[in-house]
Each structure stands twice: as structure tokens, then as C-alpha cells.
Amino acid sequence: MFPTKWIAGAALATASIALVAPQAQAKKPVAASAFASDDDVFLALRDASRSNDAARAAELAGRLGNYAIPSYVDYFRLRPRLATASEQEIRDYLTRYDGQAIADRLRNDWLLDLGRNRNWTLFDEQYPLFVLNDDTQLKCYALMSKALKGQDVAAEARALLTTPQQYGEACPALIATLVENGQFTVEDVWSQVRLASELDAAAVARRIAPLTDANETTLMQAFDRPAAVLARGPGKTRAAHETFIVALGRTARNDIDAAIKALTAGADNLNGKERANAWAQVAYAASFKLLPEAPVFWRRTEDIALSPEAHRRKARMALRAGEWKQLREAIEAMPASLRSEPAWIYWLGRAFRVEGRKDEANRLFESLSGQTGFYGQLALEELGRPVTLPPRPQPLSAEEVAVMANNAGLRRALKFFDMNLRFEGVREWNWELRRMNDRELLAAAEFARQKNVLDRMVNTSDRTKAELDFTQRFPMPFRDVMSAATERIQLDMAWVYGLIRQESRFVQNARSHVGASGLMQLMPATAKWVARKIGLSDFSPQQVNEIGTNVTLGTNYLNMVLNDLEGSQAMATAAYNAGPGRPRAWRSTLSRPVEGAVFAESIPFSETRDYVKNVLSNATYYAALLEGKPQSLKARLGTIAPQGYSPSELP
Structure with a gap:
């Protein structure tokens, strides 16, 4: 018997996880007189800011007047009182550190506050200046602002609202706004409830429950005690039917047979679309369990709209069962954003080949063959070519690397790495890479190699498109x-x-x-x-x-x-x-x-x-x-x- 490497039920950690530095994590608040260095003061400032202790943050920041990274000192001083700071103070910070990663982070924080307070004038001014634009809540606020001005954003909202774990306050508020102005129907709301059930986001379902005509207590019971809901049957109203469907999906996670029995018993009380949605909930759970019957369940969903993850599960179960026609149909039914993922380009090519559509298959494989990674390698082999290494680019000059050594953002990143603050270090490093061409990326990767920051070397070199240096991408230290x-x-x-x-x-x-x-x-x-x-x-x-x-x-x-x-x-x-x-x-x-x-x-x-x-x-x-x-x-x-x-x- 082997020990399990990961805690059961915990998120499985890979290289994409945030790497926590033991030294930094072990730091505890200490009295001001006990600080051994300015770095220790800075770490305490960071902790105070994260705890929203504005007074402590101000006191510690005052001790760091000549610190090497003033933009972060000022950020950690300002962040705990962002809600009460004057507009001018925030603007002054953004102007002073314009172009830095931490300024974009503060603008992200400010925009969330502006959205929560429905200050659309300032939000609309600042949102186009947010460079990374990687916050789902802000995207929801932006659509909400447009909708309140009379713009039709329903299609954009449906495309955006696929990750309930990232909704926060903003996305349920957007849904409510779109229901109120008639851009979302009750079907849109129930689609979001089913999505919340699929992705274990009960809090989102609770927030949007008032937008349905369901009894909130009964709806949440479908999440927490689904067997009790199933025992009552589907009922007679649309809300009762939808609540029953949610309970089916929740029950199927632990007892697929009980869910199928309840669905079979209650099927005559559901209309065709409701039955298809019910089978989708059962098929979704069956796919996670890799049950051989999953493709049969998916066939009963007919052509109803599915969530992105449901589309993927449907295709994977057809693939596992060797049902190539069903796989092709599942991929072709995906929205364009999913169909363009390398996985589904590759597997669609395989399905075409099984059906004798060799030229179409090869065109898909050719479209992947220039990519490095799993599907590019598989596509090459489908075309009869082995996996080989690309030619190395021209050697970097000392001058090219020196430019990176003088880059202020990369220097800030190294300072953070020295303090084992990898989150801040990675943010600073990646910010500087955004506009680099291949040669500059290779030079930055080489600079990381020289500083023995091998994870940044690998990730930086991985970004090049035409000039590929596999000695950087695949180092062999030790x-x-x-x-x-x-x-x-x-x-x-x-x-x-x-x-x-x-x-x-x-x-x-x-x-x-x-x-x-x-x-x-x-x-x-x-x-x-x-x-x-x-x-x-x-x-x-x-x-x-x-x-x-x-x-x-x-x-x-x-x-x-x-x-x-x-x-x-x-x-x-x-x-x-x-x-x-x-x-x-x-x-x-x-x-x-x-x-x-x-x-x-x-x-x-x-x-x-x-x-x-x-x-x-x-x-x-x-x-x-x-x-x-x-x-x-x-x-x-x-x-x-x-x-x-x-x-x-x-x-």
C-alpha cells in the first residue's frame, strides 16, 4: 500500500501552483525593535496590509523611507484604506508608478471597489486602463455598466459566465441586472443554477435564487440534502422541475443508481428539454466516475445547451468508449472557443481519420504540428514524423543579456526572489515579458539562468514563437x-x-x-x-x-x-x-x-x-x-x- 501523495479532496498541485517559500511563510509579526533589517520590516508591512491593518501598515511604511522597492511600500500603505482614500491620492499613486505591475494591481483593486459602489463614471474611465484585464469580476462589472446604459450585452455575458468560483459579488449582480432589463430569461438563470451545481458553487446559486420563482430553502436543500428533494418528486411547476434536476445531479455524485431511479420515475412529469437537462446532470456525474454507460446518458441529452465542462466531459466519454462518430458530433457541437483548443483539434482529426476523411484529418494535424507540447507531438506522429528538437537560435550577445540585467522590473523580481516572495517576484517578472520579442525573451531567459532562477528561465523561454532554445526550456541541473x-x-x-x-x-x-x-x-x-x-x-x-x-x-x-x-x-x-x-x-x-x-x-x-x-x-x-x-x-x-x-x- 502506497501513501497518497496528495490530500484527498484537495486541489492537486502542479507546476502551475503558487510556490510558497517556507522562509517567508514562517515569518511572524515581531516588535519594531526586533527587526533585523529593512527586509524584515517590509515583510511585516506586507502582512499588515494583507490583514487590512491600516495603522500598522502606515507605521511600518514610515520606517522604509529609502527602501529598494518604494512602489510596494506605498502600495501596502495605501491598500488597507483604499475604500476611504481620496480619489486624488489614488490617482497620484497611479501616476507616480505608471507602467509598473503594482500600479496595474492597484487599479484592479480600485476598480473592484468602484464596481461594488456602482461608481460607473470612474469605473468606465479607469477600466480601459487596466492592462492585464484578467479579473472575471471586473469583466462582469464592465458588462453591467454597459447594460445599465441600454447596451445589449446578453451574448457577451453568456460567454463570460462559465466560472462561478470567480463570480464574487459582481457576476450575480450582472445576472440580476440582465434579468431586470429583459436581456436574460428565466432559462438563463436556471442555466446558471445548474452550472453552479456542476462546479460546486452553492454560494452563487444562493445569490441568484431570488431571481427564480423557486423557494430558496428548497433550492438550497437540493444542493445540501438532495435525497429529500428527490423523494418529493418533480412537482408541477417549472421551479420544482428545475430544483428536482439540480437534486438529481447532486445525488448522482454519490449514488448514480438512485439518481437514475428517481429520473426514470419522474420523467413523465418533465417536458423534453427538462428530461434532456436531467440526463445531462446524470451524465456529468457518470463521466467523472468514468462509467461505461456515460456515452449512453449523453446521447439522451439530445442537442441542449451545455456548459463548457459538460461539452468536454461528453467528448471524453465518447473517446474513451471508442465512439468516434459520437466524439466527432460532440466536438462539432462545441462553441468555437472550445473547438479551437488543441485537444479537440487533435481528436477531431483522429475522428475524421477513422471516418476515412484523411485529407481533412491531415489539415488539422498540420495546424498543430508547429506547436511544442503534447498535441503538437501527437500530431507530428499522426503525420508520420517523429518528435525532434528544433535548431538552436543564434547565440545571444552579451549586450542583449545586459539589457535585461538593467531592466528595473526584472531587478525588482530578483529582489523578491531573494526574499522568497515568489508571488510578487513572478508578477514583476511576467509583467516585463508582455511586449518582448523572441530575442528579448531568450535574453531574459538567459539572464534568469545566470541568476539561477530556473523556473523563470523555463517559463520565459516557453513564450518564444519562432526562435526555440530547448536548452533553456528543458534544463538539466544537478x-x-x-x-x-x-x-x-x-x-x-x-x-x-x-x-x-x-x-x-x-x-x-x-x-x-x-x-x-x-x-x-x-x-x-x-x-x-x-x-x-x-x-x-x-x-x-x-x-x-x-x-x-x-x-x-x-x-x-x-x-x-x-x-x-x-x-x-x-x-x-x-x-x-x-x-x-x-x-x-x-x-x-x-x-x-x-x-x-x-x-x-x-x-x-x-x-x-x-x-x-x-x-x-x-x-x-x-x-x-x-x-x-x-x-x-x-x-x-x-x-x-x-x-x-x-x-x-x-x-
Whole structure:
């Protein structure tokens, strides 16, 4: 029995997570006289600002008159009293630090406050100046402002309102506004309630419940105690029917048979569209469980509008079942924004090929073949070309790198990295990359290499379009440690490097929000268990971030999982992220062998699904670098078969 790497039910952490620095996180407020340096004062200021302690923030900021990063000192001083600060004071800050990342952050904060207070005059003036424009709440406020001025924003709102976890106060307020002025119908509102149910956003459903004619208590009971709602049956009104449908979806999460029984019993009381929506709720849950019946349930949804995630689940279940016609139809029914995702371009090409539409399939594969990454690699192989490395660009000059060394934003980022403030450091670094061309990005990546900030080197180099330097994108630090650890147990070093690149981006003291540490992101219990299994008698938890110890424990754990899962890198990679039990459970629902790419695509956890794709794509490129020859991602993915299949039975 293996220890589970991740806490059950927690978000699965990968390289995309915010890496928490143990040193910074361990800081506690201290008396002013106890500060050893201005950096300690700054960290205390940051904490005070985040706690909305305006008086403490003002006192600490006053001690930092000559600090190296004045824009952040002033930001942390102003942020706790943003709601009471004068308009002129905020404008003065934005003018003083115009063009900096932190000024855009303050404008984001100010716009949220303006939206909450319905100050549309100032909001409309400031919103076009918000550079990143990555806040769903602000997008909802912007549409709300337009709607209040009589503009038709219904189509934009429907396209935007797909992520209830990010709605905050703004998006339910937008929905209410659109209902009030007639741009949204009751169907739009119930669609949002069903979406909130699918994505576990009960708070959103509660906020928009008054916009329906349902009893709020009964509707929320459908979320919290759905069996009681199902026991009463569908009722006679539209609101009762919709509440019943929500309860079906909630019940199906834990007891699919009970949901199907209730739906079958109550189906005659629902109209055709309501029955299709009810089956969509059941199919959605069945898809997460990877039940073989899921494609049948999806067929009963006919052509009703689906949420983006429901579209994806419908397509994945058809793919897993080998229903290529149903897969094609599912992809073609997606909105254009989904159809343009590399995954669905690739799988549509595969469906076309099965149907004998070779030229159409090849056109789709060609459109992906220039992309690096999972689907670009698979598309190349569909076209009969192996995965190879691109030619290296012309070497960078010292002058090109020197420009980056003199970049004020990159210097601010390095200051934050030195203090283990990775969130602020990454924000500053990425802000400076926005307008860089390929040569400048390569130079910035090289500057990061020189400063030993390898995660920024990788992420920066990954942004280039035409000039690709895979020595930057796929670095191989600690080569002696890696060679010794992998050779000792005959483990594929390319795979291990691919995993580390995804796990920690080579940040030695990386710490995830669930407590995983080091290059290979080991959980404390896993590290202790592996140390005991391999006879590392002098191991202590404090050693987990030491490179040699972390790699030794991580590679041994990975090797144990690989051996337990019959040598499948696809299965073992999933196990490393989600725990060994889950890949076995996902395999147990297969009715036939499937190619590894199909298995990876149908993993129900989005984090693990992307993790497996990224790790094995990385490993394929690392193998090309290490071996100096073309590679096959398909061969690395292999074939996944239900337990009990013999090798001779595999395709």
C-alpha cells in the first residue's frame, strides 16, 4: 500500500501552483525593535496590509523611507484604506508608478471597489486602463455598466459566465441586472443554477435564487440534502422541475443508481428539454466516475445547451468508449472557443481519420504540428514524423543579456526572489515579458539562468514563437545527482527530469499549498515512508529539501509506483500526482485496451490530466536531448488495458 501523495479532496498541485517559500511563510509579526533589517520590516508591512491593518501598515511604511522597492511600500500603505482614500491620492499613486505591475494591481483593486459602489463614471474611465484585464469580476462589472446604459450585452455575458468560483459579488449582480432589463430569461438563470451545481458553487446559486420563482430553502436543500428533494418528486411547476434536476445531479455524485431511479420515475412529469437537462446532470456525474454507460446518458441529452465542462466531459466519454462518430458530433457541437483548443483539434482529426476523411484529418494535424507540447507531438506522429528538437537560435550577445540585467522590473523580481516572495517576484517578472520579442525573451531567459532562477528561465523561454532554445526550456541541473539516483534503480532519467520540470520548475525550496516540498514535491508522510522502505535510517523531515535526499526519495517512490503499475509511465505519472489508487480505479472501468493518449485525455481530475500530458511531453523532449535522436510520445504513453489482459491481447 502506497501513501497518497496528495490530500484527498484537495486541489492537486502542479507546476502551475503558487510556490510558497517556507522562509517567508514562517515569518511572524515581531516588535519594531526586533527587526533585523529593512527586509524584515517590509515583510511585516506586507502582512499588515494583507490583514487590512491600516495603522500598522502606515507605521511600518514610515520606517522604509529609502527602501529598494518604494512602489510596494506605498502600495501596502495605501491598500488597507483604499475604500476611504481620496480619489486624488489614488490617482497620484497611479501616476507616480505608471507602467509598473503594482500600479496595474492597484487599479484592479480600485476598480473592484468602484464596481461594488456602482461608481460607473470612474469605473468606465479607469477600466480601459487596466492592462492585464484578467479579473472575471471586473469583466462582469464592465458588462453591467454597459447594460445599465441600454447596451445589449446578453451574448457577451453568456460567454463570460462559465466560472462561478470567480463570480464574487459582481457576476450575480450582472445576472440580476440582465434579468431586470429583459436581456436574460428565466432559462438563463436556471442555466446558471445548474452550472453552479456542476462546479460546486452553492454560494452563487444562493445569490441568484431570488431571481427564480423557486423557494430558496428548497433550492438550497437540493444542493445540501438532495435525497429529500428527490423523494418529493418533480412537482408541477417549472421551479420544482428545475430544483428536482439540480437534486438529481447532486445525488448522482454519490449514488448514480438512485439518481437514475428517481429520473426514470419522474420523467413523465418533465417536458423534453427538462428530461434532456436531467440526463445531462446524470451524465456529468457518470463521466467523472468514468462509467461505461456515460456515452449512453449523453446521447439522451439530445442537442441542449451545455456548459463548457459538460461539452468536454461528453467528448471524453465518447473517446474513451471508442465512439468516434459520437466524439466527432460532440466536438462539432462545441462553441468555437472550445473547438479551437488543441485537444479537440487533435481528436477531431483522429475522428475524421477513422471516418476515412484523411485529407481533412491531415489539415488539422498540420495546424498543430508547429506547436511544442503534447498535441503538437501527437500530431507530428499522426503525420508520420517523429518528435525532434528544433535548431538552436543564434547565440545571444552579451549586450542583449545586459539589457535585461538593467531592466528595473526584472531587478525588482530578483529582489523578491531573494526574499522568497515568489508571488510578487513572478508578477514583476511576467509583467516585463508582455511586449518582448523572441530575442528579448531568450535574453531574459538567459539572464534568469545566470541568476539561477530556473523556473523563470523555463517559463520565459516557453513564450518564444519562432526562435526555440530547448536548452533553456528543458534544463538539466544537478546532472550528477540525477544520474546517480536513476542509474542505481534503472529509472528513465528523461522521465524524472520531465516530472521535476512540471512539479517544481527546479525551485529547490518549492513548497506547495498542500505541503509538498523540494524538486520532486514530496509530501512529508511520503518522504518518511520511502526513507523507511529504502533503509535511509538517518532521515529527518528537515532533509526533504536537500537536493540529494529529495531526488533519492522521489526517484525511489516513482520507481515503486512504476513497478506496481506494470511499467506504465502514463499510469505511474498519474499516480505520482493523484495517489496510486486512483489510476487503478480509472483503469478498472475500461472495457478494452486503449492507447495511453486516450487514457490521459479521460482522466477525470483536470490537474492530473494536464499533469500527465505535460510530464510525458516533457520527458519526450528530454529523451531527445539526452539520447540525441528522434522520439515517440505515443510509444512512451503506451497502451492501458484492464487488469488481467495479457501482452498478446494488446493491440
